[in-house]
Amino acid sequence: KAGVTQTPRYLIKTRGQQVTLSCSPISGHRSVSWYQQTPGQGLQFLFEYFSETQRNKGNFPGRFSGRQFSNSRSEMNVSTLELGDSALYLCASSWTGGATNEKLFFGSGTQLSVL
Amino acid sequence: QKEVEQDPGPLSVPEGAIVSLNCTYSNSAFQYFMWYRQYSRKGPELLMYTYSSGNKEDGRFTAQVDKSSKYISLFIRDSQPSDSATYLCAMRTGGGADGLTFGKGTHLIIQP
Numbered sequence: 001k002a003g004v005t006q007t008p009r010y011l012i013k014t015r016g017q018q019v020t021l022s023c024s025p026i027s028g029h030r031s032v033s034w035y036q037q038t039p040g041q042g043l044q045f046l047f048e049y050f051s052e053t054q055r056n057k058g059n060f061p062g063r064f065s066g067r068q069f070s071n072s073r074s075e076m077n078v079s080t081l082e083l084g085d086s087a088l089y090l091c092a093s094s095w096t097g098g099a100t101n102e103k104l105f106f107g108s109g110t111q112l113s114v115l
Numbered sequence: 116q117k118e119v120e121q122d123p124g125p126l127s128v129p130e131g132a133i134v135s136l137n138c139t140y141s142n143s144a145f146q147y148f149m150w151y152r153q154y155s156r157k158g159p160e161l162l163m164y165t166y167s168s169g170n171k172e173d174g175r176f177t178a179q180v181d182k183s184s185k186y187i188s189l190f191i192r193d194s195q196p197s198d199s200a201t202y203l204c205a206m207r208t209g210g211g212a213d214g215l216t217f218g219k220g221t222h223l224i225i226q227p
Contacts, residue, residue, distance in 0.1 A: 004158070033214055043203065043205075043217035045213060056213060090159070103164060107158050108157050108158045109158050
């Protein structure tokens with residue numbers, strides 16, 4: 001069974017640009033969450049999608065947005081990139097995300113560098 | 116004060132030693148506790164998942180939760196060089212509406 005797939009693995013952008021990251025969850029998983037990981041702040045929750053609807057959102061500015069498609073694949077978009085957006089962006093999937101004892105499975109992430 | 120505190124290390128121990136990793140937290144609403152292992156350039160991998168206070172064992176790993184002290188631990192017995200990684204504690208509230216809250220991770224080095 002394939003794991004969570006994130007593309008691309010690496011991205012280099014410049015300030016002011018926008019970027020789109022992609023995530024394909026484990027087959028059958030309908031919940032997709034996104035996290036940002038930096039050396040200074042660690043892993044921080046961005047948002048979670050289920051059935052094409054954003055259910056939960058972390059404390060990030062509106063420049064960070066996402067969407068989920070009918071096949072549960074998800075994309076994350078960051079507009080007007082800032083140097084501080086340089087991070088590893090991780091996607092995680094689970095069956096429904098609604099049960100608090102559900103386990104999350106993470107992808108390998110997209111390493112974004114903003115110059 | 117961050118919600119979850121975790122010593123970043125590095126923690127270096129000889130092969131075969133027992134490793135103890137710890138996290139403290141301040142939010143009493145946290146009810147579910149996890150330990151993830153993350154190798155360099157990889158995503159976190161779930162190791163242990165616990166709910167109630169007490170111990171849970173899985174092979175060489177034991178997770179311990181003390182809700183009264185807001186303190187969780189992960190013990191690794193017979194440590195191996197392949198255990199060298201960053202270990203992240205994570206927790207979530209009963210509602211789970213705000214995703215997982217992670218510690219910053221402890222970098223563990225097992226010396227052959």
